[in-house]
Amino acid sequence: MNSLIILASLITPGIGLIFWTSIVFIILLVLLGKFAWKPILNAIKTREEGIEKALASAESALKDMRELKSNNEKILLEAKAERDVMLKEARETKETIIAEAKDKATKEAERILASAREQLIAEKNAAVAELKSQVAGLSIEIAEKILRSELSSDDKQKALVNNLMKDVNLN
């Protein structure tokens, strides 16, 4: 029957196609292997290795950065602590300086006050002495003037001698 012949040819491998397929496949395998698969697979492999390397280096860079960041934080903390200490010291120094200055100023003021007082006393004494000498001069002048007026006439001289005589006790 017709369909049996066709079926037989369907499942019988033809020698011609076997021949050509073998030749073409082997040639294709060699050519593609040499000119296509080798460069393509090598390129893909190189890229994959590159990507792997890049990922690894990115990872290490991240790690480095993290370390750097923690280092920076540590340094920052240290700096802050140092700053605090310095500030504290400065404050203390300031207070001591102020206290010292106050102390000195007080003492100086007291010293100035004392010297002023002494000067004042000395000047007062000098003034009093001068006053005393002037008063003594004046008294002498006055006494002189009075004497001169008392002894200006004979009557008055006699009267004075009399008067003084009276007081003199000859005994």
Next chain:
Amino acid sequence: MSGENKTYGLLLKAKILFLLLFLSFNNSVWASEPDEREVQPTVATEHAAETHGEEGEVDIAAVAFEHILDAHSWHLWGEGHHAVAIPLPVIIYSNTKGLQFFSSGKFEHGYAEYNGYKLEHEEIIPLDTNETIYDFSITKNVAQLFLTATILFLLFTSIAKAYKTTGVTTAPKGKQSFFEPLITFVRDDIAKANIGHNSDKYVPYLLTVFFLILINNAIGLIPIGANLTGNIAFTFVLSVITLIVTNINANKHYWHHIFLPPAPKALYPILVPLEIVGIFTKPFALMIRLFANITAGHIIVISLVGLIFVFKTIWISPVAVGFALFIDVLECLVALLQAYIFTLLTALFIGSACADHNEDGVHNDEDEKALAKH
């Protein structure tokens, strides 16, 4: 793996069921018109009548097989004498006349005899019964094989060039980015997963097999394309190469397993022949699987379209076209999957014959466990 195999088995079974259904159906249609053929006088016109009956009768089975089988010319359109086809070179080695070379156009689509040969069912038959010939013609399948091999060579060398010109640091572009995932898929998920650390050696072979089957599966789906991957000669050659690659690279453990299987000595007379047959059944299954899947798919599509001619009404066409479209889309999936399956099983066979999966230098039962775990 076994799950996938099961799915494929089921798909194949469904296809065969379909095939048988349509064949029996078509045969009955065929049987109803035998008288017309007997009236035809000459051999050549009888052939034409067989394929396309008189008065517009169409023999679907014959048309289906015409599309599936190889041909000596690349048929484009038209029927009988008016067919438009590209003639292809005929190369014959005859035991009496030696090597001969002429165009298949000389046969005039099977209506004429030439140089003592006639073309019957696309087979060159010598008129002299004492003559034996070996047909090495560039048939439609061979022509498509040349064509696809050229396309693959140009395509992949241009991709290789793209890697060279753009370097490996830039992202792949265009066809490079389309094929790179496929290439890495074959390399990693087919080769490496089944063969292990020694897989790099086999990757070029697996890639070539994968892309050659894929492109021919795809072109076979186009109406004027040749059914190369559905031809048993093509799958036979690929399977034989797989058989050779597998056994050449097989290690001691593989042969030990075949000739000294881990079983009581009394069972050796049964087991050893079985193991030896097993060497051949694996590639044989590979050959049949690809051939049957692709052929069955094509027969279904043609049979569905043929429904229109069987029922002789245009009203059946939406159903026929709808189903044919569905099967065609399914065939697109099958085209990719069969290329994948063929490559995967090839890798699996190579892997089971030569790999040691736990990298201890030998292939043993621990490797099987390692593979199963993988």
